Amino acid sequence: MVSEEQMLFFGMLKQLVGGTAQSKASSCRKLVLPLQFLGTSQHRITAEANFHSASFSEAEPPRVLITAVSLGGLGQLGVGLANLLRKRFGKDNVILSDIRKPPAHVFHSGPFVYANILDYKNLREIVVNHRISWLFHYSALLSAVGEANVSLARDVNINGLHNVLDVAAEYNVRLFVPSTIGAFGPTSPRNPAPDLCIQRPRTIYGVSKVHTELMGEYYYYRYGLDFRCLRYPGIISADSQPGGGTTDYAVQIFHAAAKNGTFECNLEASTRLPMMYISDCLRATLEVMEAPEERLSMRTYNIGAMSFTPEELAQELRKHAPDFQITYCVDPLRQAIAESWPMILDDSNARKDWGWKHGFDLPELVATMLSFHGVSARVAQVN
Ligand SMILES: NC(=O)C1=CN([C@@H]2O[C@H](COP(=O)(O)OP(=O)(O)OC[C@H]3O[C@@H](n4cnc5c(N)ncnc54)[C@H](O)[C@@H]3O)[C@@H](O)[C@H]2O)C=CC1
Numbered sequence: 001m002v003s004e005e006q007m008l009f010f011g012m013l014k015q016l017v018g019g020t021a022q023s024k025a026s027s028c029r030k031l032v033l034p035l036q037f038l039g040t041s042q043h044r045i046t047a048e049a050n051f052h053s054a055s056f057s058e059a060e061p062p063r064v065l066i067t068a069v070s071l072g073g074l075g076q077l078g079v080g081l082a083n084l085l086r087k088r089f090g091k092d093n094v095i096l097s098d099i100r101k102p103p104a105h106v107f108h109s110g111p112f113v114y115a116n117i118l119d120y121k122n123l124r125e126i127v128v129n130h131r132i133s134w135l136f137h138y139s140a141l142l143s144a145v146g147e148a149n150v151s152l153a154r155d156v157n158i159n160g161l162h163n164v165l166d167v168a169a170e171y172n173v174r175l176f177v178p179s180t181i182g183a184f185g186p187t188s189p190r191n192p193a194p195d196l197c198i199q200r201p202r203t204i205y206g207v208s209k210v211h212t213e214l215m216g217e218y219y220y221y222r223y224g225l226d227f228r229c230l231r232y233p234g235i236i237s238a239d240s241q242p243g244g245g246t247t248d249y250a251v252q253i254f255h256a257a258a259k260n261g262t263f264e265c266n267l268e269a270s271t272r273l274p275m276m277y278i279s280d281c282l283r284a285t286l287e288v289m290e291a292p293e294e295r296l297s298m299r300t301y302n303i304g305a306m307s308f309t310p311e312e313l314a315q316e317l318r319k320h321a322p323d324f325q326i327t328y329c330v331d332p333l334r335q336a337i338a339e340s341w342p343m344i345l346d347d348s349n350a351r352k353d354w355g356w357k358h359g360f361d362l363p364e365l366v367a368t369m370l371s372f373h374g375v376s377a378r379v380a381q382v383n
Pocket residue numbers: 068069070071072073074075076077078099117118137138139140141142156178179180181231232233234235236241242243244245247
């Protein structure tokens with residue numbers, strides 16, 4: 001039995017398909033349907049919802065929400081992104097959120113609110129009360145920790161995403177969600193992995209990120225949601241701890257080098273993975289969000305910088321700390337995940353479309369990380 005609502009929906013769909021078929025001049029054909037017809041999550045978008053209001057005037061800075069819900073810290077990337085965006089748009093225009101009490105320095109650095117991405121009403125309230133026009137959805141369980149708790153990863157990475165997509169579509173919010181090298185799998189090309197290829201990941205993290213890419217693009221074509229997504233390599237940062245991923249070794253090695261000059265690596269010496277320094281990653285994120293719509297030929301882009309193995313990283317480290325020692329105690333789970341991921345990302349579309357350019361290669365990365373940890377200074381004193 002077809003309901004009146006369904007009849008109306010099919011009528012509109014027919015009209016829109018006909019309409020787009022006629023407009024051959026447009027290279028990007030969107031089927032923008034009213035949001036009453038959203039049906040992916042359990043949330044009905046109410047007819048009176050304010051989804052037709054403009055998200056923001058280009059003349060005024062966006063009002064930004066970052067979801068970085070965290071069990072322990074505030075996420076490796078969320079706090080860094082907040083710092084960058086606050087410099088660009090003003091402290092009070094960027095709201096960091098979490099389900100945990102923030103440490104004092106984060107709390108005092110700018111606006112902070114409680115937001116649980118699994119609570120749709122809570123998210124909606126924040127978006128309305130703070131007039132949010134851009135949302136960066138960073139909450140996720142990463143690859144290794146996701147395999148250790150599949151049902152939580154499924155909930156946070158998939159159900160949480162559905163809430164975020166619905167709220168962003170309802171209130172006309174520009175949405176950024178990061179994807180990852182983990183969205184590729186053993187049958188994807190590895191050297192390099194192009195933007196469009198087979199994606200059959202074998203982790204819940206990877207599956208949820210492919211789902212993110214597809215759902216975001218679906219909402220873009222179907223409802224006009226301004227969804228933007230970058231596939232990040234492993235991200236290396238000095239001032240935060242990694243959150244349970246396969247590429248974590250490339251962050252932990254610097255903490256170990258600074259502390260005792262030795263490191264036990266949980267991946268094999270020859271495991272090559274794409275990596276990026278955090279400031280490049282955050283800059284790329286801001287650049288793709290600010291890119292004019294007509295520059296984006298896709299909604300999900302690979303971004304790349306460098307690619308190295310643990311042994312190559314250790315060799316570069318020894319240029320600064322000659323006594324540094326690396327040993328290997330391979331974790332079979334992480335090793336299997338790493339072997340299913342690309343060795344290099346092909347990011348030529350990002351470079352061509354919106355001018356992506358990385359700033360840090362391996363030597364600059366190592367020098368910067370070591371100077372942050374004070375290692376170069378120590379070596380200089382010893383010499
Ligand atoms: N750090 C990296 O190397 C890369 C990160 N990304 C993506 O960037 C985003 C941010 O990554 P990171 O800052 O590294 O992640 P992170 O793991 O440091 O922080 C994310 C936080 O979200 C938490 N979380 C989310 N929802 C939760 C809930 N309902 N209950 C409890 N905890 C919850 C996690 O526990 C974690 O603390 C993620 O979407 C990730 O997939 C993508 C590629 C590489």
